[in-house]
Amino acid sequence: MAGNPRNGRPYRRLTAQQRALGLPCWWCGGEIAYWITGPEAGRHPASFTLDHAVPLSRGGDLLDPANARSAHRRCNSARGNRTDAARQPVRASRRW
Template identity: 70%
Template sequence: MVGIRNGRPYRRVVAAQKALGLPRWICGHNIAVNVDCQRHPLAFTLDHEVPLSKGGSLLDPANARSAHRRCNSARGNRTTPRVQQRASRRW
């Protein structure tokens, strides 16, 4: 059996989210168009606002969000993005 994330319905949700061209919902940055490798930290990934482990729907477009691979991995299964701490200025 093929995993659901490799299935046509999931690929449709990914393609629809990508086509929106929205900034990444965690960091707010756009994705670099020259990133071809799916494993690259700044590559597009589909994130879910409500994590799947918390009952979120895999195929619901309303739960789909655009994210960089790095941001998505750092968020994990938290329901809110982690706020990045800025380093203090070097004086």
């Protein structure tokens, strides 16, 4: 299969379906700024992004609706490839 599957129609459809649910961030529970769209959504930390409960790097399915979750861009980025079992709250910094 050529190209990036995240640019394909099935992935865009799954993302649109998840966005339409209007759910809070599955990671922190906060409200997602669904009204932020277009180029600025790619930079805004509170904007919607499609996250995967089982990270793709750990064998999660890119197109499985059961693996799709709504998340803030910042939460998705901060989570990395941790699974729900390794769930930790997103923190701005650590105090030593």
